[in-house]
Amino acid sequence: MEFSEVNGLLHGGDYNADQWLDRPEILKEDIQLMKKAGVNVVTLGIFSWASLEPEEGVFTFEWLDQIMDSMYENGIYVILATPSAGKPPWMAKKYPEIMQTDRARVRHLYGRRKTQCNSSKVYQEKVRIIDEKLAARYAHHPALLMWHISNEVSGECHCSDCQENFRKWLKNKYGTIDNLNKQYCSKFWSHTYNDWSEIESPAPHGESAVHGLMLDYKRFSSDMLIRFVKMELDIVKKYNPDIPVTTNMYDVNCEVNYNRLADILDVTSWDSYPLWHCGTDKKSEWKKAVEAAFHFDFCRSLKHAPFVLMESTTSTNNHFEISKLKRPGMHMLSSMQAVACGSDSVMYFQWRQSLGAYEKFHSAVVSHNGSEDTRVFHDVVEVGEKVRSLFFIKNTKTWSDVAIIYDWENMRALYEQKNLRNHNQEYDVIMYEHYEAILKNYVSVDIIDQSADFSKYKLIIAPMLYMFKTGTQEKIKNYVEQGGNFVMTYYSGIVNENDLCFECWSPYGLNDVFGVKSEEIDSLCDDEYNQFTYNGKVYKAKFYCDLLNVCGAEVLSKYECDFYAGRPVLTKNNYKQGMAYYIACRSEKDFLYDFYHTLIDETGIRRIIDSPYVDSVMVKERADEESRYVFYMNFSVEQRTICGIQLAGYEVQLKKEKRILEK
Numbered sequence: 258m259e260f261s262e263v264n265g266l267l268h269g270g271d272y273n274a275d276q277w278l279d280r281p282e283i284l285k286e287d288i289q290l291m292k293k294a295g296v297n298v299v300t301l302g303i304f305s306w307a308s309l310e311p312e313e314g315v316f317t318f319e320w321l322d323q324i325m326d327s328m329y330e331n332g333i334y335v336i337l338a339t340p341s342a343g344k345p346p347w348m349a350k351k352y353p354e355i356m357q358t359d360r361a362r363v364r365h366l367y368g369r370r371k372t373q374c375n376s377s378k379v380y381q382e383k384v385r386i387i388d389e390k391l392a393a394r395y396a397h398h399p400a401l402l403m404w405h406i407s408n409e410v411s412g413e414c415h416c417s418d419c420q421e422n423f424r425k426w427l428k429n430k431y432g433t434i435d436n437l438n439k440q441y442c443s444k445f446w447s448h449t450y451n452d453w454s455e456i457e458s459p460a461p462h463g464e465s466a467v468h469g470l471m472l473d474y475k476r477f478s479s480d481m482l483i484r485f486v487k488m489e490l491d492i493v494k495k496y497n498p499d500i501p502v503t504t505n506m507y508d509v510n511c512e513v514n515y516n517r518l519a520d521i522l523d524v525t526s527w528d529s530y531p532l533w534h535c536g537t538d539k540k541s542e543w544k545k546a547v548e549a550a551f552h553f554d555f556c557r558s559l560k561h562a563p564f565v566l567m568e569s570t571t572s573t574n575n576h577f578e579i580s581k582l583k584r585p586g587m588h589m590l591s592s593m594q595a596v597a598c599g600s601d602s603v604m605y606f607q608w609r610q611s612l613g614a615y616e617k618f619h620s621a622v623v624s625h626n627g628s629e630d631t632r633v634f635h636d637v638v639e640v641g642e643k644v645r646s647l648f649f650i651k652n653t654k655t656w657s658d659v660a661i662i663y664d665w666e667n668m669r670a671l672y673e674q675k676n677l678r679n680h681n682q683e684y685d686v687i688m689y690e691h692y693e694a695i696l697k698n699y700v701s702v703d704i705i706d707q708s709a710d711f712s713k714y715k716l717i718i719a720p721m722l723y724m725f726k727t728g729t730q731e732k733i734k735n736y737v738e739q740g741g742n743f744v745m746t747y748y749s750g751i752v753n754e755n756d757l758c759f760e761c762w763s764p765y766g767l768n769d770v771f772g773v774k775s776e777e778i779d780s781l782c783d784d785e786y787n788q789f790t791y792n793g794k795v796y797k798a799k800f801y802c803d804l805l806n807v808c809g810a811e812v813l814s815k816y817e818c819d820f821y822a823g824r825p826v827l828t829k830n831n832y833k834q835g836m837a838y839y840i841a842c843r844s845e846k847d848f849l850y851d852f853y854h855t856l857i858d859e860t861g862i863r864r865i866i867d868s869p870y871v872d873s874v875m876v877k878e879r880a881d882e883e884s885r886y887v888f889y890m891n892f893s894v895e896q897r898t899i900c901g902i903q904l905a906g907y908e909v910q911l912k913k914e915k916r917i918l919e920k
């Protein structure tokens with residue numbers, strides 16, 4: 258069975274069945290309840306290593322055989338996990354070297370999960386053995402729909418093996434130690450290395466001053482995690498290349514470069530946990546909805562294909578300071594939001610609430626009372642029915658004319674360096690601000706990195722693209738030259754990919770394209786503002802303010818205060834066939850909405866609907882060749898009306914229309 262062969266969307270979740278192996282009646286009950294809830298898929302075995310290999314070399318697959326078989330007999334498919342995110346205690350006791358060493362060079366004791374060194378030869382060998390056995394046994398099982406490699410891969414290690422691997426990685430990247438010294442500007446504070454063996458990974462009591470090295474360790478760690486996933490993926494593929502492989506992602510600001518991870522996966526998947534109903538605005542969940550949508554759009558854009566919502570809550574999540582019950586309507590709304598943004602599934606962590614340990618109070622479809630007569634169970638049944646009715650959404654696409662560049666390496670560089678602002682770098686928050694402005698204009702948007710193909714977009718927005726990787730300025734130039742619209746902001750084009758400053762006016766190599774040269778950057782304290790006027794309205798300038806010199810651009814607005822009053826703050830430059838905009842400061846959300854509104858009108862970018870923003874209403878679209886499916890989602894508790902459609906508080910409505918749009 259392949260993912261593409263399932264008729265409709267997936268509905269189900271993590272089923273930690275091995276917690277109830279001494280209670281066979283529970284498995285029977287679960288299957289009955291799953292049917293009632295419209296579940297057509299479960300994810301098995303994520304944390305089952307101790308049940309699969311209770312002692313070294315002793316394997317007990319019989320329980321899993323039985324569960325896989327009964328799932329199949331009952332028409333429920335299985336996403337089968339490799340268990341590498343959680344290891345049994347016997348392993349750490351016998352091979353303490355598998356445990357992760359942190360930045361302070363402390364080797365961890367056994368505990369929690371994902372605390373191993375993924376590069377440890379012993380650990381890899383143990384993973385290889387269990388994966389081979391799993392794949393040999395289940396790769397052709399009729400219930401198997403997809404492989405789920407590990408779980409939310411993350412973590413960095415500083416053990417002696419990792420130090421050696423890091424040195425090899427550097428050698429491979431820089432070739433000679435002289436080249437590394439040059440790229441790291443290592444004469445600074447006399448850090449010149451004579452030999453690779455002198456290099457140590459970053460540490461709180463050691464190196465933290467060489468920005469290139471800090472950044473490279475992040476890249477190295479990401480590469481190691483991706484290599485680990487690839488090792489597992491190759492094993493399961495060997496037994497049946499037709500079964501798609503995924504691994505669940507969860508945070509754009511994490512240790513893995515998801516754009517590169519996605520390159521090796523067949524399908525991307527996301528774990529989504531917005532803290533609904535927490536926060537100051539009790540009437541609207543708009544802010545959380547924007548962030549959730551950003552992550553979904555990001556996950557979809559990784560492969561420009563539908564993704565799997567692998568985990569979400571049925572109600573609460575006990576990992577956070579405070580977690581509130583999902584209010585009536587929110588479960589349907591948040592589930593449909595994922596689908597609206599490109600998910601071909603609605604799945605939960607977890608099917609049945611565990612009786613003890615860390616997640617015993619995390620919500621589940623079936624709670625400790627075991628009953629189907631609960632509010633949450635009813636909510637899930639309702640979502641199950643909805644998911645089943647939306648079979649036609651499966652494999653429909655999202656066509657975006659607009660892309661925002663959110664670049665993992667750029668983010669890592671911003672966060673690892675000593676900067677003009679060393680608190681609240683807020684790369685992600687700044688990203689959400691631009692993203693929200695596009696959303697409010699009811700325009701579809703992709704989230705890409707700087708290595709992506711630019712040519713399919715009419716508008717590309719690059720907030721704080723501080724680092725230009727080799728060739729990026731060329732790409733931007735060609736893109737604008739050939740008719741693209743590009744928005745660049747303050748603090749862009751300053752360093753190369755090794756965090757070494759370009760010897761030029763920023764943005765590097767693009768002064769002719771943007772018609773501006775940034776000379777200095779002022780960083781404002783959190784309570785300070787400059788100001789400017791745009792479209793007759795006065796807006797705040799804050800955070801970073803570039804002091805620009807004009808070399809050809811049209812000045813749309815100027816700073817109005819301080820010694821740089823009169824300098825341009827917003828510019829537009831017609832370069833060859835295209836248009837290049839420069840926003841010199843961070844501003845208010847209303848400015849971005851206003852600015853992009855005008856830009857979208859001027860460039861003729863297609864809106865999903867033609868409506869001004871209606872407070873807290875999000876609109877998303879998926880489409881096939883003939884039809885488009887427009888999701889209207891009200892994240893306010895109050896009623897809203899948009900395009901003549903009345904939406905009750907937290908209501909979502911789907912409208913099907915004939916598709917009249919160019920690709």
Ligand code: GLA
Pocket residue numbers: 408409507528530568574576606616619
């Ligand atoms: C993550 C993990 C799950 C579970 C949930 C709880 O997403 O992948 O195993 O711990 O968090 O919210």
Ligand code: ZN
Pocket residue numbers: 357358374375376377414415416417418419
């Ligand atoms: Zn290690």
